[in-house]
Amino acid sequence: MDLYNYFYSSTSYRARIALALKGLDFNYIAVNLRTLEQRSEAFLQRNRAGGVPLLVDGDFSLSQSLAILDYLEQTHPAPALLPQDPAARARVLELSYAVACDIHPVNNQRVLRYLQTVLNVTEEQKQDWYTHWIAEGLAAVEQLLVNEKDRGGTGPYAFGAQPTWADCCLVPQVANALRMKCDISAYPLAHAVYTHCIAQPAFAKAAPFAQPDAPAKP
Numbered sequence: 001m002d003l004y005n006y007f008y009s010s011t012s013y014r015a016r017i018a019l020a021l022k023g024l025d026f027n028y029i030a031v032n033l034r035t036l037e038q039r040s041e042a043f044l045q046r047n048r049a050g051g052v053p054l055l056v057d058g059d060f061s062l063s064q065s066l067a068i069l070d071y072l073e074q075t076h077p078a079p080a081l082l083p084q085d086p087a088a089r090a091r092v093l094e095l096s097y098a099v100a101c102d103i104h105p106v107n108n109q110r111v112l113r114y115l116q117t118v119l120n121v122t123e124e125q126k127q128d129w130y131t132h133w134i135a136e137g138l139a140a141v142e143q144l145l146v147n148e149k150d151r152g153g154t155g156p157y158a159f160g161a162q163p164t165w166a167d168c169c170l171v172p173q174v175a176n177a178l179r180m181k182c183d184i185s186a187y188p189l190a191h192a193v194y195t196h197c198i199a200q201p202a203f204a205k206a207a208p209f210a211q212p213d214a215p216a217k218p
């Protein structure tokens, strides 16, 4: 399999975590988001949406990180990253979608680029925008983790003793928030899940600064 991705991309990071947890090797094909390689004609021919990750498995090509997670789940079921029980599975998806559908899209690079280059917001206003949506989004995620704890959830992952899609989505989002210097002290459960996960080998393998296109760690 080939994974078109970028070290700092949180959606790529989701796919890398799932691949690592399932013990799957892949060819790392870097798409440089800093130089807007995702907008190049060559890449747009692969993915008209102009985003990473993009998974290519033989002649099968797939964008959308959650569709990639689902494809991996179906094609390589072990270890399972979604619970069997319908309610438990729905809880995992609820948190995953809270990150993937509510937090990430409004702070995606193309949105920030539009704010700056078309709407001419200042750097400070851009940071306000980013921080605002992180705060709104992580507060909702934290409540989901509180609810899970109230139901008897024990961690150390978001939903129990095994990693799930929720961790694949949450860890990159918290990493982005920290990189953008957002205060995440109001989300202790999310922070605890993040801290646990990044110490695990599969998550470490998938981390931004473990990737071949990453510069030396700042």
Ligand SMILES: N[C@@H](CCC(=O)N[C@@H](CS)C(=O)NCC(=O)O)C(=O)O
Pocket (backbone or CB within 6 Å): 008, 009, 010, 011, 012, 033, 038, 050, 051, 052, 053, 063, 064, 065, 066, 100, 108, 109, 110, 111
């Ligand atoms: N919903 C898509 C989003 C893909 C996406 O837009 N990824 C970001 C990187 S995290 C990207 O490539 N952004 C480039 C841009 O916005 O121009 C997914 O989950 O895969």
